[in-house]
Amino acid sequence: MRNLIFLFLLISSFYVSAQKDTTIQLTFVAVYNIPQKSTQPIHLQDFAFYSNDKDSIEIRTLKFYISGIELYNKGASVWKEANSYHLIDASDEKTLSIPLSFPTPLDYTILSFNLGIDSATNTIGVQGGDLDPMRGMYWTWQSGYINFKLEGSSPLCNTRHHAFEFHIGGYHHPYNSLQRISLNVSKDFNTVAYIEIGKLLSVINLTKTNQIMTPGKEAVWIAEQVKSCFYSQADIK
Amino acid sequence: MKKLMVLLLVISIATSAYKVTDTIHFIVPKGWPQPEYDFTQNPLTTNKISLGTALFYDPIISRDSTIACATCHSNKTAFAQTDQSFSRGIDNKLGTRNAPALMNLAWNTSFMWDGAVKHLDMQALAPMSNPDEMDESIKHVVSKLQQSKRYPMLFFKAFGDSIITGEHTLKAMSQFMLTLVSYNAKYDSVLRREALFTQQENNGYRLFRANCASCHREPLFTNNQFENNGLPVDTSLHDNGRMRITQDSANYLQFKVPTLRNIQVSYPYMHDGRFVRLQQVLNHYTNGIVRSKTLSKQLQQRIVLSNCEKEEIIAFLATLTDKNYLNNLQFAYPKNILH
Numbered sequence: 001m002r003n004l005i006f007l008f009l010l011i012s013s014f015y016v017s018a019q020k021d022t023t024i025q026l027t028f029v030a031v032y033n034i035p036q037k038s039t040q041p042i043h044l045q046d047f048a049f050y051s052n053d054k055d056s057i058e059i060r061t062l063k064f065y066i067s068g069i070e071l072y073n074k075g076a077s078v079w080k081e082a083n084s085y086h087l088i089d090a091s092d093e094k095t096l097s098i099p100l101s102f103p104t105p106l107d108y109t110i111l112s113f114n115l116g117i118d119s120a121t122n123t124i125g126v127q128g129g130d131l132d133p134m135r136g137m138y139w140t141w142q143s144g145y146i147n148f149k150l151e152g153s154s155p156l157c158n159t160r161h162h163a164f165e166f167h168i169g170g171y172h173h174p175y176n177s178l179q180r181i182s183l184n185v186s187k188d189f190n191t192v193a194y195i196e197i198g199k200l201l202s203v204i205n206l207t208k209t210n211q212i213m214t215p216g217k218e219a220v221w222i223a224e225q226v227k228s229c230f231y232s233q234a235d236i237k
Numbered sequence: 238m239k240k241l242m243v244l245l246l247v248i249s250i251a252t253s254a255y256k257v258t259d260t261i262h263f264i265v266p267k268g269w270p271q272p273e274y275d276f277t278q279n280p281l282t283t284n285k286i287s288l289g290t291a292l293f294y295d296p297i298i299s300r301d302s303t304i305a306c307a308t309c310h311s312n313k314t315a316f317a318q319t320d321q322s323f324s325r326g327i328d329n330k331l332g333t334r335n336a337p338a339l340m341n342l343a344w345n346t347s348f349m350w351d352g353a354v355k356h357l358d359m360q361a362l363a364p365m366s367n368p369d370e371m372d373e374s375i376k377h378v379v380s381k382l383q384q385s386k387r388y389p390m391l392f393f394k395a396f397g398d399s400i401i402t403g404e405h406t407l408k409a410m411s412q413f414m415l416t417l418v419s420y421n422a423k424y425d426s427v428l429r430r431e432a433l434f435t436q437q438e439n440n441g442y443r444l445f446r447a448n449c450a451s452c453h454r455e456p457l458f459t460n461n462q463f464e465n466n467g468l469p470v471d472t473s474l475h476d477n478g479r480m481r482i483t484q485d486s487a488n489y490l491q492f493k494v495p496t497l498r499n500i501q502v503s504y505p506y507m508h509d510g511r512f513v514r515l516q517q518v519l520n521h522y523t524n525g526i527v528r529s530k531t532l533s534k535q536l537q538q539r540i541v542l543s544n545c546e547k548e549e550i551i552a553f554l555a556t557l558t559d560k561n562y563l564n565n566l567q568f569a570y571p572k573n574i575l576h
Contacts, residue, residue: 124278125356126404141363
């Protein structure tokens, strides 16, 4: 009899652990401009190149950290991703989609995340995976992660090769450039997060501002502009 | 069934015992504060320390494999470089700051003269990527190590993984640097009541405590703070110290208070190596201080010392030389690995 009870418990425990989670994909798509309908993502395999009557821009590098992914319902957090650190690299398609698995059923209307790496993680010591310094997103001469990196060229820049380089970081008050971004999403659907690079570049005077490589007021300002360039499908409609 | 259980028990004890002998407990000298470094993130093991020792002495870390950490940080002189104010890096390029002595790093709250680096694990990245020092990226270092004959096996022994990463490379280097603990100078023996100061050294100790110890606090002989100690600005360098990192004018001309342990052997002194002899240092503190808005609070009052008193302080500072540390073969070139 005891053996039967044990067997029953064993089998039922397998059943409980096999209960289905919901998995959605959070995909990042960098676009130049979000027109009303379709969107042309920035492909960095060949230099992404855009032109309008005002400027012609080449984008060479677009990399940024997404961390602390959370789902919210009616203002309350209902799920947090464990070990939530992801390096999104526009030149590496594999990094553009993040699978998120959470228990079913779950009501949520907002998907929220950090653009960048929080202060605690910046000072805890070397980490691996996407946080490994060999991923090229950690300042070597001064401690700290680069939250957002955008490099390219524009004839408006009077720099060598007309290059602009924005390495946006800083985790220490008063130059903490970390931004929290919230997107309206549809429950249980894959989410696309658009980053409208053209909007960012339109608010920067590239003739004056084309090199930001340290923490500071300018880096914080750029980070705030980048935050306003994130949209979900629901936000666009 | 019983026999199988016993066998499993013996095997599990045996394997766990093996693990235990590989780990190393970091010893905090008696009376010292707890270290700042979080060992739970990177527990010491003999294999990781060996690997870190090899990496410290191996010039493969530099772009053209000519410069190792040990090139500027020499174990015989407390890991300082004594024959030059600024070290020569790759392509014979000259740096702009003096290579500091290395010891007791587990207690540091920041690294570099201006505190640019906040964690020991990340410190090696700075000289590694500096174009005047090693001019190399961690990504490329990892790829060179992966392609080498010896390192994949060393990384496997240390981390259980022969695929080399930046994380493991830096953690191994940290482990070697964490073992560099200097706590056996004559001063330490005196405090443990195993030896006595001479009359001169004792006088020097009293003077030291009255005039110097507020910044050079025992037992580490640094308070880990940034101070402006009144050095006149070198107009060929215009090095404004910590302000370069914080962009805060309150940090103008502030540099990290270095330890005075092994100070006798780790000249030249100050962030730019401008003083070669301790006599010059003391003369600066009594006669050379330049007052400015950011001058250290500890130096607002004039320091008055006779020549005899200066000799006594210097005699005391000599008791901070730790011969065990300077001659420790565990910190020396690892012939068994880098043959």
